[in-house]
Amino acid sequence: MTATLETFESTNPATGDVVGSFPVQSAQEVNTTVEIARGAADWWGGLSYKERGKHLKRWAARITQNADELAELIHKENGKPLEDAHLELALALEHIGWGANNAEKKLKSESVFPGPLMANFEARIEYRPLGVVGVIGPWNYPVYTPMGSVGYALAAGNTVVFKPSEYTTAVGVYLADAFHAANPDAPRGVLEVVTGKGATGAALCHANVDKIAFTGSTATGKKIMAACAEKPIPVVLELGGKDALIVADDADVKAAADAAVFGGFANAGQTCVGVERVYVVESVRDEFLAAVKEELSHVKAGVSYGPMTMPSQKEVVRRHVEDALKSGGQAFAGGLDSIGDRVIEPVIILDADESCSAVQEETFGPTLTIKTVKDNDEAIRLANGTEFGLGSTVFSKKNGMKIARQLKAGQTSINAPLGFAAIPALPFGGSGQSGFGRIHGEAGLKEFARPHSIARQRFAIPGFALLTFRRTKFAFDLSKKIVHSMHQG
Ligand code: NAD
Numbered sequence: 001m002t003a004t005l006e007t008f009e010s011t012n013p014a015t016g017d018v019v020g021s022f023p024v025q026s027a028q029e030v031n032t033t034v035e036i037a038r039g040a041a042d043w044w045g046g047l048s049y050k051e052r053g054k055h056l057k058r059w060a061a062r063i064t065q066n067a068d069e070l071a072e073l074i075h076k077e078n079g080k081p082l083e084d085a086h087l088e089l090a091l092a093l094e095h096i097g098w099g100a101n102n103a104e105k106k107l108k109s110e111s112v113f114p115g116p117l118m119a120n121f122e123a124r125i126e127y128r129p130l131g132v133v134g135v136i137g138p139w140n141y142p143v144y145t146p147m148g149s150v151g152y153a154l155a156a157g158n159t160v161v162f163k164p165s166e167y168t169t170a171v172g173v174y175l176a177d178a179f180h181a182a183n184p185d186a187p188r189g190v191l192e193v194v195t196g197k198g199a200t201g202a203a204l205c206h207a208n209v210d211k212i213a214f215t216g217s218t219a220t221g222k223k224i225m226a227a228c229a230e231k232p233i234p235v236v237l238e239l240g241g242k243d244a245l246i247v248a249d250d251a252d253v254k255a256a257a258d259a260a261v262f263g264g265f266a267n268a269g270q271t272c273v274g275v276e277r278v279y280v281v282e283s284v285r286d287e288f289l290a291a292v293k294e295e296l297s298h299v300k301a302g303v304s305y306g307p308m309t310m311p312s313q314k315e316v317v318r319r320h321v322e323d324a325l326k327s328g329g330q331a332f333a334g335g336l337d338s339i340g341d342r343v344i345e346p347v348i349i350l351d352a353d354e355s356c357s358a359v360q361e362e363t364f365g366p367t368l369t370i371k372t373v374k375d376n377d378e379a380i381r382l383a384n385g386t387e388f389g390l391g392s393t394v395f396s397k398k399n400g401m402k403i404a405r406q407l408k409a410g411q412t413s414i415n416a417p418l419g420f421a422a423i424p425a426l427p428f429g430g431s432g433q434s435g436f437g438r439i440h441g442e443a444g445l446k447e448f449a450r451p452h453s454i455a456r457q458r459f460a461i462p463g464f465a466l467l468t469f470r471r472t473k474f475a476f477d478l479s480k481k482i483v484h485s486m487h488q489g
Helices: 027-046 049-065 067-078 082-107 144-155 169-182 198-206 218-229 253-269 282-296 313-326 376-383 400-404 441-446 473-487
Strands: 007-011 018-023 110-112 121-129 132-136 159-163 191-193 211-215 235-238 243-247 275-281 330-333 347-350 367-373 392-395 449-457
Touching (some): 007 169, 018 067, 018 169, 027 132, 027 159, 027 191, 049 067, 049 082, 049 144, 049 169, 067 082, 067 169, 082 144, 082 441, 132 144, 132 198, 144 159, 144 211, 144 235, 144 441, 159 169, 159 198, 169 191, 198 218, 211 218, 253 275, 253 282, 275 282, 275 376, 282 330, 282 347, 282 367, 313 347, 313 367, 367 376, 376 400, 392 400, 441 449
Parallel strands (some): 132 159, 159 191, 243 275, 243 392, 275 367, 347 367
Antiparallel strands (some): 007 018, 110 121, 121 449, 330 347
8 A cells, every 4th residue: 555645734723833744544545444443343342341441441541641741732732721621631531431331231231021922032132343433523622522432432342443633633643542552462453543634534434334423513424424325334423513501580690600601612612512502581681691791701712712723613703793793683792803813702692683693503612692581481492493402501490400301402401511521421412403323321332332132932832833834823813812912902
C-alpha cells in the first residue's frame, strides 16, 4: 500500500497555532486499517468479559496517569478551558469503568420462558460482538463523546476503528496510542484510528465494518445513514439538538438561572445537550431575568469558555441572532457585536418569534433565547415544538417528574443541568432530527451486540411434535385448544 501524501493540520482555535499534522487517509488505507481490526476481532471477542475489563481498566489507568497531558492537548486543540478538559476526561473515564464493570452482567446469557406450546424447549438469548465497529466523532467533546461508542463497543467485545474529527485529530490519536501503550499484549487492531476529513469518514462507512456509530451534525448523519443503507449495516446516529430548559411556576429561580447560563454558555455553547432555549413562566419571569443578569456577571468569554472551535460556526450564530432580532426578539445581553474574531460574547434574546431559526435550528454557540409563557403547559408545548428531541432540563420543586414525562426528548435533567450526561448507567440518545439508537448504560452495550436466540429441544414428546409434516391430528387439535383457551378473552 502506498502511503498517502496529502496531509491536514489541526490548529489551536484560540491562537491559530498548528497542533498537529495528519495524513488524509484514502479509502484504500481505511480498508487496510479495517482489515487489521478484523484480524484482531476474534482475539478480542474471544477474551472473557473479565479479561476485556482488565484491558479497559488499564487503558483508563493510563489516561488517568497522563490526565494533565491529555487535558492540555484537549485545551489546545478544542479551545475549551483546562478545567473543562479535565471534567470531560473524568466523565469519559466513568464510562470506560462502567462498561468494563458491567458488560458481563448486562450481556450475560439469559434463559427465557419458552411458553406452553414449547415447554419441552430451553430458550436462551446470548449476546455476541458484532465484529468491527466504525466510530465517527465530532470535535466538541473529543474524548467524552466518542467514548460513548468506543468504550461500549470495546466492552461488548468488538474491535473499533475510530475516525476523529479533523478539528481534534491529535486527541483521537492520543486515545488509541494510550490503549496500545497500556495493553502491550493486545495485537494491533483492537482500537485503531484513521485520520482525515469527511471523505475518510465516508470511506469508513463503505469499508468492511459491521456497524457505524456516528456522532455529529444531523446533515452528516443523513449522509452516513444513506451510505450504510447500501450494504446494509446498522447505524447509531447521535445528532444535533435544540434543548429547552423550562422554568416552572414553582422553580428555584436562582438555580434555574445558574443552569441556564452554564448550560447555554459552557464550552461556548458547543454542546449537543447544551441549553439553547428557555421557557419561563410569567409569574417568575422578572425574578428569573434578574438572576440571569447576576449569573452572567460572573461569566467571562474567553476564560469561562473558550473560542469557537470550528470557525464556520460563527456564521450560523450570526444568522440566528439576526433572525431572532428581526422576528421581534429583544437583546437582553449582547447582540451581533458580540461575535468576535475567535470568541463570541454571551448573547441572550428575549421573546423571539418561535418560528425563527434561532428557536428552530441548532445554533451551537454561546446564545440563548428566553421566552415568557403563560404556564407550565405552554412551556411543555413550546419545548416540544422543534424537530429535535435530544436533551431537556426542568426546574420545578414539585412537578419536575410530571413535566419531564411530557417532554419529547431522549433525556431530561431535573433541578440541575446536564445530570443525565454524567450518569453512565443512563442510556443517551435522541429522537427525530437528533437521531436514534442509544449509547451509555445497558442499552449502549446492547447497541454493540447481536442477540443470538437459541431454542434447544430438551426432550421430544412422542406424538406431539408440531413442526413436522408428520404432525398428528391429536397434536394439532390439542395445541389449537390450548392456545384458543389462553387467548379467548
Ligand atoms: P460534522 O457532522 O460536521 O462532523 C462529524 C464527523 O463526521 C467528523 O469526523 C467529520 O469528518 C465526519 N464526516 C463529515 N462528512 C462525512 C461523510 N460524508 N461521511 C462520513 N463522515 C463524515 O459534525 P461536527 O461539526 O464535528 O460536530 C458538531 C455536531 O455534532 C453538532 O450538531 C452537535 O450537536 C453534534 N453532537 C451530537 C452529540 C450527541 O450525542 N447527540 C454529541 C456531540 C455532538
